[in-house]
Amino acid sequence: MVALLLLGLAGLLAADRAGVYDGPIAAVLVGGGHALVGLAIIVSGLRGRTAGGLTALAIVGMVVAGPAAATSDARWGDWDHWDRENGPVSSIDTTVTSRAAAERGYSFGVGDARVDLTAVPLTDETLTVPISGGLGDVTVVVPEGAAVVADVSSGAGNVTWKVDGKNERADGVGHSRTFTSEAMSDRDDAEIELTIEVGVGSITIEED
Numbered sequence: 001m002v003a004l005l006l007l008g009l010a011g012l013l014a015a016d017r018a019g020v021y022d023g024p025i026a027a028v029l030v031g032g033g034h035a036l037v038g039l040a041i042i043v044s045g046l047r048g049r050t051a052g053g054l055t056a057l058a059i060v061g062m063v064v065a066g067p068a069a070a071t072s073d074a075r076w077g078d079w080d081h082w083d084r085e086n087g088p089v090s091s092i093d094t095t096v097t098s099r100a101a102a103e104r105g106y107s108f109g110v111g112d113a114r115v116d117l118t119a120v121p122l123t124d125e126t127l128t129v130p131i132s133g134g135l136g137d138v139t140v141v142v143p144e145g146a147a148v149v150a151d152v153s154s155g156a157g158n159v160t161w162k163v164d165g166k167n168e169r170a171d172g173v174g175h176s177r178t179f180t181s182e183a184m185s186d187r188d189d190a191e192i193e194l195t196i197e198v199g200v201g202s203i204t205i206e207e208d
Contacts, residue, residue, distance in 0.1 A: 001040055001054065005033045009110075034058070059173065091136070096120050105130035112201075116141040118208045122191045132197045139204045142192055147183040150194040152176075152203050162206035179205065 009029050015021035037058045041051045051058075092113040096102045102120050106113055113133060118141055120127065131138055142148050142163065152159055154175040161168040164182045184190060196203050 001037060004036055005029070008032055013110075099123075099127055102127055102129045105132070107131070108133045108136060110135045112136045112138070114139045114141075117192060118143045120192075122146060126188075126190045126193050128193045128195065130195045133201065134199045135201060136198070137202045137204070138196055138198055139206070140194060140196065141206055141208055142181075142194075144207045145183055146181065147189055147191040148179075148181040148194065148205075149184060149187055149190045149192075150179045150196065150205050152179070152194070152196045152205075153198075154201065154203055155199045157198065157200055158202045160202070160204040160206075162204065164207070175203075 012021065012029060037054055041054050041058070044051055044054065091111040092106055092108055092115065094106075094114070095116040095118075097119045099120060102117060106115055111133070113131060113136065115129070115131060115138075117127075117129065122143070129140075131140065137157075140150075148163065150161070152175065156173045157175070158169060158171040159175050159177060161179045163179070168179070170177070180187075180190075187193075194205065196205075
């Protein structure tokens with residue numbers, strides 16, 4: 001089943017790259033994957049066998065379905081800050097130096113993202129940085145001692161907060177948490193506000 005899902009993802013990405021398909025990729029993959037897993041569970045039942053790992057795969061699929069549906073209206077190749085040459089399968093590794101670039105945000109389909117915000121000028125106004133991805137790991141580096149608030153959500157994976165000497169980590173599915181640094185007195189005082197959403201993968205926020 002996993003092999004079939006990966007082949008389906010590869011086929012959709014190849015069709016998108018060739019220009020013969022311009023529809024949503026994540027939503028189609030999750031929807032088709034649910035159908036395949038459902039058929040596999042039925043076949044297992046008819047053979048007198050338990051669903052086993054198929055049940056876990058179905059649960060992960062249901063959790064990922066929300067982010068996939070939410071991003072289905074956006075064509076993968078049109079999201080900001082993608083590697084236009086490599087398309088939706090690419091990684092981001094950037095040190096941001098302007099507030100305008102940070103506020104535009106970063107998105108990826110399949111890959112990893114590392115966004116270093118330590119060189120961005122901080123002012124009295126809150127800098128809002130949106131980051132979203134389908135499948136991959138996200139690492140955000142923030143300046144030491146900055147007033148940071150982070151709203152993070154992950155369909156499946158782990159979330160790690162390494163700020164103010166802390167090392168908080170949560171694993172599993174369905175994460176939705178808010179972290180604040182010790183420099184924060186309330187949300188209005190935030191120098192950096194992060195909004196991070198990942199379908200499947202890890203999210204790490206750490207100090208320089």
